Amino acid sequence: MDTQENVYTAGRAGHIRSFVLRQGRVSNAQQRYFDDMMEKIGVPYVAAPHDLDTVFGRKAPKILEIGFGMGETSAAIAAANPQNDYLGVEVHTPGVGSLCKLVAEGGLSNLRIVQHDAVEVLRDMILPGILSGAHIFFADPWPKARHHKRRLIQPPLIALLASRLQPGGYIHCATDWENYAEQMLAVLSAEPLLENTAVDYAPRPDYRPLTKFEQRGLRLGHGVWDLVFRRK
Numbered sequence: 684m685d686t687q688e689n690v691y692t693a694g695r696a697g698h699i700r701s702f703v704l705r706q707g708r709v710s711n712a713q714q715r716y717f718d719d720m721m722e723k724i725g726v727p728y729v730a731a732p733h734d735l736d737t738v739f740g741r742k743a744p745k746i747l748e749i750g751f752g753m754g755e756t757s758a759a760i761a762a763a764n765p766q767n768d769y770l771g772v773e774v775h776t777p778g779v780g781s782l783c784k785l786v787a788e789g790g791l792s793n794l795r796i797v798q799h800d801a802v803e804v805l806r807d808m809i810l811p812g813i814l815s816g817a818h819i820f821f822a823d824p825w826p827k828a829r830h831h832k833r834r835l836i837q838p839p840l841i842a843l844l845a846s847r848l849q850p851g852g853y854i855h856c857a858t859d860w861e862n863y864a865e866q867m868l869a870v871l872s873a874e875p876l877l878e879n880t881a882v883d884y885a886p887r888p889d890y891r892p893l894t895k896f897e898q899r900g901l902r903l904g905h906g907v908w909d910l911v912f913r914r915k
């Protein structure tokens with residue numbers, strides 16, 4: 684039997700998880716910033732809708748990011764756009780510690796973190812029709828065909844996410860995996876609440892910085908695909 688299958692198939696979450704909780708080493712700095720900052724900018728997962736204006740202490744456009752990794756892009760976007768509030772969701776502790784450090788060093792007041800499965804955060808904590816945008820950058824590609832069911836960008840998640848957007852709100856996905864880009868385009872195009880802002884793939888919006896990893900890939904001739912859809 685595939686033991687991975689036991690971890691994922693429905694299980695306690697009631698849905699197939701899009702991530703593996705790797706242990707991963709947490710550096711001393713990440714742990715220190717995690718301990719210090721999560722008290723201030725961490726939003727504990729609770730299965731109850733949250734008023735995000737209260738969470739951030741102001742009325743401002745709210746943008747959700749799913750799976751921020753080590754958080755470099757999230758911190759850069761939040762720093763460059765102080766007029767918006769950013770809610771980053773990530774399960775991986777070293778990444779949460781890393782973004783805590785970047786928020787502290789950058790003195791960012793417009794970023795909060797939920798360390799939990801983003802599917803449950805969206806379903807349980809985010810009220811319908813309130814998000815101005817959602818970022819999903821370089822979601823795990825799950826390259827093996829038998830793992831495709833774990834990919835985040837699937838019709839139920841996109842229907843849920845679209846329901847949380849306000850009219851005109853956007854979903855921005857980026858991937859360097861062509862076959863996943865095709866799946867994203869098909870899934871996003873099939874969601875009745877959404878319309879594409881481009882004919883198919885979109886030019887990279889200026890607010891999304893090129894990551895080091897991406898620059899290297901582009902130099903090697905690898906592609907990156909951005910998709911930007913809006914709620915009708």
Ligand SMILES: C[S@@+](CC[C@H](N)C(=O)[O-])C[C@H]1O[C@@H](n2cnc3c(N)ncnc32)[C@H](O)[C@@H]1O
Binds near residue numbers: 800819
């Ligand atoms: C390949 S990494 C990309 C990280 C980052 N966005 C970047 O561009 O470098 C994907 C991240 O998504 C996170 N992730 C996957 N599924 C998730 C979920 N359901 N909820 C929260 N985070 C998730 C993983 O832990 C991982 O850190």
